[in-house]
Amino acid sequence: MAEAAITLDRVSANDGDQALVEDISFTVQQGEAVALVGSNASGKGLVLRLCAGLEPPSSGTVRVLGADPARATEEQLLALRQRVGFVFAKPALISNMTVFNNVALPLRYHTVVPETEIQERVLARLTECGVAAFRDRMPADLTLGDARQAALARAMVMDPDILCVDEVLLGLDAEELVRLRKILEQYRRAGRPTIVATVNAPTSLLRVMDRLVLLRDGRLVASCPPAEAPLVADPMVQDFWGS
Amino acid sequence: MIAWTGRKTVEGLEFVAAVLVLGFSAVRELFSPARRGRGEVFRVITRQILFTGVDALPVVGAIALMLGLIIIIQAGTTLPQVGAGAFLAKIIELTVVRELGPLLTAFIVIWRSGTAICTELGNMQVGQEIAALDAMGISLVRFLVMPRVAGMIVAMVCLTIYFDLIAIVGGFLVAKVHLTIPIQVYLEEIEEALSASDVLITVIKSVLFGFAIAVICCHHGLSVVSSTTEVPQQTTRAMLNTVTVCMVTDIIVSVWFYL
Numbered sequence: 001m002a003e004a005a006i007t008l009d010r011v012s013a014n015d016g017d018q019a020l021v022e023d024i025s026f027t028v029q030q031g032e033a034v035a036l037v038g039s040n041a042s043g044k045g046l047v048l049r050l051c052a053g054l055e056p057p058s059s060g061t062v063r064v065l066g067a068d069p070a071r072a073t074e075e076q077l078l079a080l081r082q083r084v085g086f087v088f089a090k091p092a093l094i095s096n097m098t099v100f101n102n103v104a105l106p107l108r109y110h111t112v113v114p115e116t117e118i119q120e121r122v123l124a125r126l127t128e129c130g131v132a133a134f135r136d137r138m139p140a141d142l143t144l145g146d147a148r149q150a151a152l153a154r155a156m157v158m159d160p161d162i163l164c165v166d167e168v169l170l171g172l173d174a175e176e177l178v179r180l181r182k183i184l185e186q187y188r189r190a191g192r193p194t195i196v197a198t199v200n201a202p203t204s205l206l207r208v209m210d211r212l213v214l215l216r217d218g219r220l221v222a223s224c225p226p227a228e229a230p231l232v233a234d235p236m237v238q239d240f241w242g243s
Numbered sequence: 244m245i246a247w248t249g250r251k252t253v254e255g256l257e258f259v260a261a262v263l264v265l266g267f268s269a270v271r272e273l274f275s276p277a278r279r280g281r282g283e284v285f286r287v288i289t290r291q292i293l294f295t296g297v298d299a300l301p302v303v304g305a306i307a308l309m310l311g312l313i314i315i316i317q318a319g320t321t322l323p324q325v326g327a328g329a330f331l332a333k334i335i336e337l338t339v340v341r342e343l344g345p346l347l348t349a350f351i352v353i354w355r356s357g358t359a360i361c362t363e364l365g366n367m368q369v370g371q372e373i374a375a376l377d378a379m380g381i382s383l384v385r386f387l388v389m390p391r392v393a394g395m396i397v398a399m400v401c402l403t404i405y406f407d408l409i410a411i412v413g414g415f416l417v418a419k420v421h422l423t424i425p426i427q428v429y430l431e432e433i434e435e436a437l438s439a440s441d442v443l444i445t446v447i448k449s450v451l452f453g454f455a456i457a458v459i460c461c462h463h464g465l466s467v468v469s470s471t472t473e474v475p476q477q478t479t480r481a482m483l484n485t486v487t488v489c490m491v492t493d494i495i496v497s498v499w500f501y502l
Contacts, residue, residue: 054378081380092375095367106379109280109386154379 003066005030005162005194006051011060013046021046021218023060030161033188033195035168035206037229038215039236044198045089045166047215051196052084052164053077065161082110085155085193089167091147093139093154099126100135103154110158125153130179144171152180156193163187165197168205177205184208202240214240258462258484265388266458272382272389280381284390291394295356296401303351304413307406310347311414314338319422331424332432335411340441341501342493344407345448349456349489352399353482357460360391361481364464365474373465383465392457399453400446407445444500448493455488 006028013021021043028034028051036044049055050062053069062069067080093102103122107113113121126132129149131142139147148171155163172180185208187193199206206212212229214221216236224232230241318334364387367373376383415422415429463481467473 052378054374078380078382081378084378086375086378088371088375088378090371092371094372094375095370096363105283106381108283109379109381112278151375 003030004028004063005032005065006196007061007063008047008050009061009063011050011057011062013050013055014058019218021050024050024215024218024220025060026213026220026223028194028196030194031191032211033184033209034197034211034213035209035226036196036198036213036215037206037240038198038200039240040200042200042215042236043218044200044215046218047213048164048166048196048198052086052162053080054086082106082158083161085158085160085163087148087151087155087163087165089170091139091142091144091151093142093147093150095139098136098138099131099142099150102139102150103157106154106158121157122153125157126150128156128183129153130176145173145176148172149176149180152183160193163193163195165195168197168199169201169203177203181205181208262458262462265384265462266392266454268384269389269392269458269461272385273393275385277385280385284385287386287390288394288397291356291391292398294359295352295395296398299351299355299398299402300405302355303348303402303406304409306347306351307344307409308413308417310343311335311339311410311412312417313414314410315414315418316421319418319424329432332429332436335433336436336441339410340407340437340445342497344410345403345445345452346489346493348399348403348406348449349452350486352395352402352453353456353485353489356395356398357456357481357485358478360395360457360460361464361478362474364461365467365477366471368465368467369469369471369474387465388458388461391461392454395457396450396453399449399456403445403449440500444496448496451492451496452489455492456485459485459488 004027008024008026011021011024012019024047036047038044046055050057051064053062053064053067056070064080065083067076069077069080072080093099094105097105100122103125104118107118107121123132123135126135129152131146131149131153134142134146134150139150142150152165155165168180169177181204184195184205187195188208195209197205197209206226209226211223212226213223214229214232214234214237216234221234221237222229222232229237314335315331318331322328322330322334364373373383373387376386411433412430415426419426460481463477463484467477
């Protein structure tokens with residue numbers, strides 16, 4: 001059996017004395033699409049950063065693509081970062097670069113591919129995410145939804161093995177939501193990348209997912225397929241699906 | 244009082260250690276053989292030179308001209324009255340080339356480019372752009388700090404030489420209206436008074452000033468955590484610290500070479 005893409009084993013993370021995430025364990029298989037579901041301040045954003053190896057746990061073990069980010073050398077961490085695409089809740093596009101240059105940045109920094117190929121790959125990703133028309137605009141000129149789509153294109157431009165998306169619904173209108181669902185479905189059919197996304201409200205995107213990891217107050221409530229989630233006997237889960 | 248002194252001392256030492264570590268990392272990256280991101284890094288360096296150096300030429304030129312004019316008028320009218328008219332060139336060399344040139348250029352660069360670096364990096368922190376760069380595996384020192392340090396040093400050296408030239412020649416040309424010394428004689432006296440070591444020390448000072456300004460401003464910009472209100476606070480601290488460090492560096496270099 002192929003090694004899991006992400007493994008969290010009894011992971012806790014603190015902010016000073018305050019525990020933000022406690023004793024979380026779950027595994028994400030390669031090619032799997034998992035949604036971290038919970039209300040605001042449930043700890044799902046932190047769990048997502050732990051999954052991407054961006055945050056070290058205070059206890060427990062995190063393994064991402066076979067590596068332990070907390071113990072990795074600088075070079076190993078650098079290699080890992082290139083295999084994990086991350087979309088922040090804020091678009092976090094570099095404000096003094098055009099949308100095109102933002103998406104091209106990882107390719108220009110990490111690879112030595114010719115500029116013509118960079119142009120092709122970047123344009124393909126921008127088109128896929130529906131923001132090719134804004135290629136020459138500065139990030140400040142975009143709506144939140146478009147900026148997040150550009151950030152998704154940037155996260156995908158290196159063809160990562162894992163794609164992590166924080167607050168996947170943030171800033172999307174109905175049309176953008178449909179486009180995003182189609183993109184995710186396409187990735188699911190292709191079997192890569194492994195997708196981990198945080199969601200704080202019921203959405204049709206959850207149907208694309210293989211599994212939901214339900215979180216409340218920094219603790220794991222349940223991990224199950226989307227169809228079984230409404231059956232979980234937990235007030236938060238009941239409220240979530242009831243709404 | 245003792246606790247306050249102790250806390251401030253510890254904070255000061257932590258600041259010095261953090262700045263030295265950042266500076267050392269930037270120098271290491273500058274001489275690193277790694278090819279990663281060369282094109283992008285070069286682009287940031289040229290942009291920094293353009294912004295700090297080329298764009299600052301008018302303001303540096305104007306201040307240099309005014310300073311040269313003031314010194315030449317004062318020295319050119321006072322020295323002959325006490326029978327020391329022959330020392331005009333020496334006074335210019337002492338004040339402009341050795342001290343005021345590098346120091347005033349550093350102050351202009353601090354309030355123009357130092358503030359810009361600190362504000363830009365601070366706002367990048369608030370907008371999670373720094374976190375995004377880290378998530379993409381882009382080294383913050385290689386992509387953000389080192390190009391600013393390199394660009395700042397190149398710009399500082401060029402601006403200081405430009406400042407000295409404008410102050411010496413431009414100031415004299417403007418003051419010529421009231422002075423009787425021929426330009427040829429004046430320039431020959433300057434050439435005689437100016438030694439190679441003076442020029443070398445000026446360059447050394449500008450390299451050290453450029454390095455200090457860039458590293459300290461980057462440190463303060465990257466010290467912003469999450470709030471926009473921290474950006475002006477860190478920028479103010481960066482200004483105070485860079486001015487202090489430049490003054491102390493100037494004194495150390497002057498004492499080292501001239502005492």
